[in-house]
Amino acid sequence: MNLFVPEGRSPDRAAFRAYAAQLQPEADACGLTLSAEPVLDDDHWNAKLQLLTGDPVPVVSMTFGIPDPAAIAALQDNSSHVLISVTTAEEAESARSAGADGLVVQGPQAGGHSAVHDPHRTPNRSRRPMWCGRFAAACRCP
Numbered sequence: 690m691n692l693f694v695p696e697g698r699s700p701d702r703a704a705f706r707a708y709a710a711q712l713q714p715e716a717d718a719c720g721l722t723l724s725a726e727p728v729l730d731d732d733h734w735n736a737k738l739q740l741l742t743g744d745p746v747p748v749v750s751m752t753f754g755i756p757d758p759a760a761i762a763a764l765q766d767n768s769s770h771v772l773i774s775v776t777t778a779e780e781a782e783s784a785r786s787a788g789a790d791g792l793v794v795q796g797p798q799a800g801g802h803s804a805v806h807d808p809h810r811t812p813n814r815s816r817r818p819m820w821c822g823r824f825a826a827a828c829r830c831p
Contacts, residue, residue: 690746692738694754695731702726742767748775750793761788 696759709723716723738760741749752774761771765788773784774793781792 690748691750691752692734693732694751694756695734696754699729700727738763741769745769748772751789752759752793755780755783755787755789758787766793 698736705727706725709725713723742763745764746769747766748771749769750772764771769786770790772791772793773787773789774795775781775784775797782792784792
């Protein structure tokens, strides 16, 4: 089971309104009205955790952040192994410190989205041999 970890930060509302206003002419052409306020959605995080602790699965992976260590422990207490996607050595160390059983290391050539924990950070574009050793040095986690 893969869960998206909620970001936990609210967007800059003024920047959001400015961006929505910039897009509104295009939306008008399609007969749409854009919201002036962002829609904040935790993707039913707590309900999913409750479901997975009540009806555990062997492996739960987490993407886009590191949950509270108590959430990781609750899953582990119910026999789930917790894996966390990371893109930097710092994220790897934070995941290990939070109690992750293992890491899913996503490099720059993975394609699609990047599992970076900070959406404002540009993903590292180094090649695998250069960054792989950094993870091994930073974290003793499978």
